[in-house]
Amino acid sequence: MPDLWLVALSAAAAAAVAVLGVIPVILSGEVSPRLGWANALAAGLMLGAGYVLRQQGIALSPVGGIAGSVVGVTFVFASHRFTNLADVDLSRPEDLASATVPQIVTRELLHSAAEGVAIGAGFLVDPRLGLLMAGTLGLHNVAEGAAISAALIERGWHPTKAALLSAGTMAAHIPAAVATAAWIGAGGLPWVLGFSAGAMFYLILVELMPESYRQRGHTGIAITASAAMSVVVLLHAILVG
Ligand SMILES: [Zn+2]
Secondary structure: OOOHHHHHHHHHHHHHHHHHHHHHHHHOOOOHHHHHHHHHHHHHHHHHHHHHHHHHHHHHOHHHHHHHHHHHHHHHHHHHHHHOOOOOOOOOHHHHHHOOHHHHHHHHHHHHHHHHHHHHHHHHHOHHHHHHHHHHHHHHHHHHHHHHHHHHHHOOOOHHHHHHHHHHHHOOHHHHHHHHHHHOOOOOHHHHHHHHHHHHHHHHHHHHHHHHHHHHOOHHHHHHHHHHHHHHHHHHHHHOO
């Protein structure tokens, strides 16, 4: 079993850096167009992380890796249906008006719990992969923290409170990562690798990328997301091999 303190600390550090997301929001007057870039960067980093995890899962067991992905997609689909938040785009004024803060928090908690599973699963494969997942998801949390903070500041929240709440929702990484690292055995590993990859791909394809395209157009967003994905895959090749 991986060192659970290291897992918890990595997940906590990844969550904590989300507070930095408020800085670009405070510095820029205009929020919505910049959210497109933040979302695209977050999506590209998740895409890279998901690619690496899916590859690892399928290499261990094609059936478990693919079936786990289907469970991951179903989890996000069901959580969107359950919380009624499938079509909420925080950059749209009409959505911002209709989405309540508990709804925003619930959506982000479920989102970051699925990513916590990715951190825990990474540690189960190799501590270096776990650290790479935590680093990648931490960087993407800055971008997602910016999106959440911007949404809360537009609702009249103080920037400090908005930053703390965005990091608080990312803290769902910690129990999800530790539980995955502690409880999942060798037989379940391809499943959790597939699960986290499937959940992230679905979030990227139905949530982050459509929002980015709406906010900022197509070409720049597609290039940003692909470049971020390539950096993660390259780092994986260099650091983990
Ligand atoms: Zn995310």
